Amino acid sequence: MTDLYNNNPLIHRDRRLSASDSEWVRSFACEDLKPLIVCRGPIRKEAMDVFEEMGISHYGILLSEKDSIVYANALAPELRQLTDSNRVHRVPDYTGATKEERIERIGQIIQIAKDNGYDSIFAGYGFMAEDEEFVAAIENAGLSFMGPNSRTQADAGKKDEAKRTALQVGVSVTPGINNVTARTLVAKHPTREALLALVKSEGLDVDAKVLKDTKLSLEELADEILYASYAKGIDLYSIEELSAQVQVEVENMFREYPGSRIRLKAIGGGGGKGQRILGASLLSVKKPTNAQIKDAAAEAPGLVREVLNEVKANGVGDNKNVLIELNIEQTRHNEIQLLGNGEWCISMGGRDCSLQMHEQKLLEISVTQEGLAVAIEKAKNAGRKAEVKALESDLKVLKRMEEDAAKFGAAVGLDSASTFECIVDRDRYYFMEVNTRIQVEHRVSELCYSLKFTNPKDKNDFFIVESLVEAMALLVRHKKRLPKPERIPRFGAGAEARLNATDASLSPHAGGMIRYWSDPIVGEIRDDQGICLVNPDTGMFMRYKVAGAYDSNIALLLTKGEDRLDSYRKLSEVLGKTTLRGTDLATNLEFHYGLVNWFLGQNVMAKPTTRFVVPYLTLVGQLKEEANKLDTLFAFIQMKKAYAKKMAEQFPDDPKIAKEMSSILDRKGTLVTRPMDRLLADPHLLSGWLSTNRKNFTMENGKVVWHDNPFVILGDTYEYLNMSYDPAAPAADVIWSHDSDLLQKGLRFYTTLSEKFNLGLHEFDALSAILANEKPQGGFSAGEWLDIQSAHMGFEAGLELLGMLFIIAETVKFWDFKVEEDLEVTIPDHLNDPELQTRMKKVLVPPPATKADEIVAMCGGMYYGQEAPGMPPFVSEGMHFEKGQPLYIIEVMKMFNTVRATFSGTIDKIIMQGADGSIVQKGQPLFKVTPDEKFVEVNPEELEQIKRERTAAYLKAVL
Incomplete structure (x- = not known):
């Protein structure tokens, strides 16, 4: 981590409240807190730094073998700072591959905490941060969880419950269905008598008052029965039955919302995992036929299995609920930073996270009431009336989102940091979900606001908090003693670019070796998990292998500025001055640099949508x-x-x-x-x-x-x-x-x-x-x-x-792809053509060299030859496949990518004979095939002639 003020690595500020002259301030000291850090990536290093700055010396970290032992040269770089082996603890992985392993891991983590004198657990924005079962187990063990409590996790963390809570407190939500599992159960047991008989036959523990309440609808009763089945660890429906019900609901939604796509979201997903969109073929069809609707909805069963696999909710007794939502096409993804102590809840402005791909955020920009007010004034002075109107609309929406977010947080008893995520469609917004954890992009909000905690008995007696991690530590240590803070404007704007291990087309690219990374420049804030910590003996950069077992993020690069334009210019300078070199190393550094400068050349106040x-x-x-x-x-x-x-x-x-x-x-x-x-x-x-x-x-x-x-x-x-x-x-x-x-x-x-x-x-x-x-x-x-x-x-x-x-x-x-005067982004229609998009992806990153009679792995990762355990394989020897047909799944950075055929042909031989989950390398032959059409290679001399002719034509326009 690089310090926000002086930009020198490892120079920390003093956050020890015990050093204050004020008795009241000293009473909030946290030196006696003993947290165990059970997350990874930049947030683990940030937590280590903040804890040390707060005077917390008894903290430990948990390492997974997947990010420290198995991969050569991928040793967790934080160990260069934390050299006390007694405070470093190891587990095979963080969550386990199955429900049974997950339960075992929870017990193991709690035991590690107890055996080593830790009194609290910090999960950051990692795997365990939104796990209600994990949080409840921590609380039951007498430990504190540095994050929202289990009740808040239940009411806000699960996407279906969060939507119900939002509706109860008057927050607008995305149209859709949040109880498809209940509908599945009712379809299987269609009467109250049948449902009550099911309770009896399965011996489920359902409240007698609920069973006698005839005012409950069948679906509400089914929901109560399902929760009892989860507690007992049994399934009352099969994944096939759930998938069939989802398909029915999707068909109905296609009829209700013609010309739209539908989004499926596993309730336990996060960070882009467990989400799929279907219905691309109906986007331009105003009155689809039944045949077209059925054909589009036929994708649903396969996608349901994909999202459940991705969030590991396919075990017996798992809650397999999937949200079925209208995909609002022209939308921006905005979110509000929340902080609460169970009694009060405040917002800390917003962030625009619309620039994303594969549901993974790429560039995050602060959105604050102060910043928008300044932008409005500048646009007025410049006479840009359409821009003024657009910005004024944004300001009104932001105020509503902040008010509703704080209201929601209070309703669920939020007692830590969380994020209220929304879809913004011009002058309207829809609640999407709550992330009951600190976010990857939390520093964007930290740069815009600090928190002033004032003694209720003396307004001149106060302390300032600039870190959300510090605030979380204060909340877990002092709970409801902590008075409601006042947010104080800090810097005018903040921006964050996620430096990921991806190729030029933004596809994951794991396995590369970082051998050199230029030093941070003035104005750069770099959270890099400690990768840039040099060898303490030689002062040399230590090489680091991007293992890719969990996610593609390498670092978070942030800047601050007087306004958004200033923050963009500084981010451009940071990206332009950053040099990364290594072996088989691919990052999205150039993508970010080009994108930031694209906006600088257009208008940084632009309103790109999630389809940008x-x-x-x-x-x-x-x-x-x-x-x-x-x-x-x-x-x-x-x-x-x-x-x-x-x-x-x-x-x-x-x-x-x-x-x-x-x-x-x-x-x-x-x-x-x-x-x-x-x-x-x-x-x-x-x-x-x-x-x-x-x-x-x-x-x-x-x-x-x-x-x-x-x-x-x-x-x-x-x-x-x-x-x-x-x-x-x-x-x-x-x-x-x-x-x-x-x-x-x-x-x-x-x-x-x-x-x-x-x-x-x-x-x-x-x-x-x-x-x-x-x-x-x-x-x-x-x-x-x-x-x-x-x-x-x-x-x-x-x-x-x-x-x-x-x-x-x-x-x-x-130039046709541009920002208009009203800040909307015009995207030429032809750029939304799926075939053109696929072809240009191959232009950006040509597929691995292969023989005409082979199909090779598109990238490195874990290979799966079937959609889910127990399902038939995608291909078999001798079978004919069509263009667009699924051939295999490859898992990279925890994302499951279904690879489809780019041509039609016949499978002659399956070369890849390993078990599902086997590691494959990019370009590794998987199948021997006979294509339906013979590929004709272009003569290199012809290509050279084409280049000269095109170059000569260009010269005529410039000479």
Whole structure:
């Protein structure tokens, strides 16, 4: 963790309340708290740091073999700080693979706590944080849980109960069904008599008053019976019966909400797990036929099994309830940070988490009433009326969400940190769920607000808390003694990017080795689980293997700012200055950098929906596909020929001029082409660059016309690519020294000239108009003016090539994906085409090399040949498969990915003969097949010819 103020690793602030002069403040000291940390990742390291800052010395951590022992070179980096082996405890894994193992693990953790003198357990945002059974067991053992109590977990943590509570306190919820298990039981036992007979035959412990209450509906009675069955550990319905009922309900919802998709959510899911969406084929159908509806709903049974498998709720006696909800298509995902002590509950502003993929959040931005008020005022002053109206709507919705969130928290007796998650649809919002734990992105709220706890008897007697982990410790230690705090604005805005182990298409990529990570820069807040802690003896970076047993997160990168624009600019700087190197290492660093700069080039107050990322990635894939067709070396050579021809025509009697121009171009070759090659090689970087330069040119009569100085933009491009000259850096990573000399000489020239004419460095149109005068300007002599014009022509020569990047954008209609004046994001329809999305995913990350008669693993992970235990295998030898048919499941970072055939053919042989759960490597052959159609490989010489023809066509638009 890097300190919020001085940005130096391992320099901690003093949070010890015992050091205060105030007796009242000292009474809230927590040094005697003895917590056991049973979570992993950045939150484990953060908790360690905060506890030490609070003076808590008797804390311990729990390590799973999956993140410390089994994987070579993946030793938990926190052990570099916590070297006392007596405070490090080990378990095979955190939760166990089955219900029986989970119960065993709960007992094991509690016993570890008791045996080692711990009095409380902190689960962070980890696996156990929202486990009602785990929390109840802790409480029954006489220990404290540093998080919401078991009653709150029951009323708010389970998605079905949370929706019922929300309805009871008047909070709007997403349309849907939250009791499909009760409906399944009623379908099987359709009368009250049948249900009562079931209670008797199974010997279920149901309250006699409930059984006699004739006012209860059959579904309400069924719910009570089901809870008794969970307590006894038996099933009253099969997964097949549940799946069939879900299919019926989905069909009915498709009829009720035509043109919509349906979301299935396991009640115990979280972090994107246990959720699936179906009905894509009906999105554009206003009046679907019964056949179309039945066909779309036929996916439901398989998806039900997937979500139950993913959250491990498929055991006997597990609560298998699945929410069936309308998928609000044009939505933003907002959430409200809550904190309570069981009597009071306060909100700490909101966060926009709409930028996500696979239900996994990627970029999280603060949303506060103060921040929106400032943005509204700025938009008013700029005369942007549509933006003002949009922001005022957001402010009203945020106020309602904060009020309802606090009301909900009080209703469930919230006594720790939690998050109230919502779907925002323009001027409306729907309650989605409550995360009864601290969130991964909690620091975004910490950056915006601190908490002031004041002595009720003396307003001048108070203490300030800036950490939610610290607040959770205070709550578990002092409970209802802690007075209701006042939230104090801290920084104007906060932003967080999740640095994940994913490839360029954002698919999980586990197993890479981090061998180098640049140091944090000023203004960077990095939570990295201690990976960046150097070897205490040598001061060298210690390599770290991204094991991938649990999730793909490597680090959380945060920044703060005066407003959102400032926080985005600082986040861009952090991402641009971050360098990660390793073996088989893939991260989403470039994706984040491109995305942040895309918004900087558009409007950071934009309102992207949860459907933003996939079409955006598709557009980036199109950039890559087009960029692959260009050859900068060929373009440079052809440009030199064009200049030679031009000079010969303009100065037929002076061949020296043509030679001089050729020499100038030769000196600038790598200066221009190296950053271009970098942008062409990485479409994420290209996307951000294009967006920030979108106003710097226009197309006139098929030609690129510059409105900013290409030479200045070239200098900015080197900065953007983090390629500025650094003699200590590898030469391949930065501008070469002779190119740097030329670049700086040109920038000094234009800086001096701009100052002379009282212009900004980017006011190129005005400068060009001045330099076009044959008569000397600015008091220069005729000879000086001629030298200035010649120097200008020399510096600008060859920079036309940069304009080819704009032609790429024009070709793929890059600019059609944009932020409108009302802050809504326009996504061109073609980018929502599933086939195009699939194809562009392969452009971004080409599939592993394979023979025409093989199907290989799409990535590394755990292989499953069937949908669930007891189900038939997806494929068998000799069977014919169709395009789109499931072939296998691969589990990566706790997410189950169903891999479907990209062509039709016949399975000749199943090469992968291992048991389900076997580890496979990316590119490992799984099946021998005979495709229905023969694949024809493209001749490399033909590809080269295509590149030259396309490059020549682009040159015509820039020369």
